[in-house]
Amino acid sequence: MDPDWYAAWREEAFEQLRAKNRRLQDDFRLGSWSRYNYDLKAGKLLFSEQGVVTVVSEIQIAGSTSVEAGNWLWAWANSNWPSEFITDARSARSFGKEHGIGDLTRDYVTDEDLDALGWKLTSAVTRICNACGAYRSPPDDGVGLYLILKSISWAS
Template sequence: MQPDWYPAWRDEAFEQLIAKNARLEKEFRLGHWQRYNYDLTTGRLLFSDQGTVKVVTEIQIAGSTSAKAGNWLWAWSSSNLPGEILGDAKRVRSFGQENDIAELKQAYVTDTTDDLEALGWDLTAAMVRVCEAIGAYRSPSGEGGGLYLILKSASWAS
């Protein structure tokens, strides 16, 4: 269930995310650092090289994919996550409720196209657009799935 305008809106959100992430890659070399660490209590994602933090980002959690379950789980529906990093996910749920968009207002979204990674990026892109984030990052995942984060800010470590 969704309004007629939503598929084109979501496609635009994905294209915008590609451009935003390309800018972050160019400006901050995101995706090329030796190591990353996220701290869910402070809402930060740190990128480092040889033990030195190089880039600091402020994050919110979008959600996660599970290959075993074959679905996406919105962060707002998880009781295991700190509330401070769920505000934007809750904002997306409200947007989904206001516009009657099932995949934004239900806790789980089933992978119907057999491309769980694409589903994760599509829903994360919707969140980036609704919340006017500067980009997104998916923690490198194994075969089990991935954790999708939106980036609210990025800066070089001082």
């Protein structure tokens, strides 16, 4: 059972993330670029237009949702991700262990609305690690990847 304060804390984290992402939309036009790529060797998310990279963000991986599996899988529970890009997810897990929050400590989390669940859990990571925002890749074959944006800038 989660602490009494957790539901309100998570909702506040979600609202904070929405505000951060609105600023990123206004300042960097996130959500409007024709293409994105993530480079896990460099730990970057690249947004481009007509083959030209325009915006660069340093990233961490929060987790992913799968329609087929019907769940959220934390990045720290997925052996496919490089360890240097899941430190924020691990910090969320440590926070969850310290405060007895099941959603932050179980490998898998289920909910009927996976998109909402993904954003809520990502917002918790964003708040815990004081990130500047988050991004969800467009679902591909029912899988959504949730990334934490550590920094963002215009490409030089």
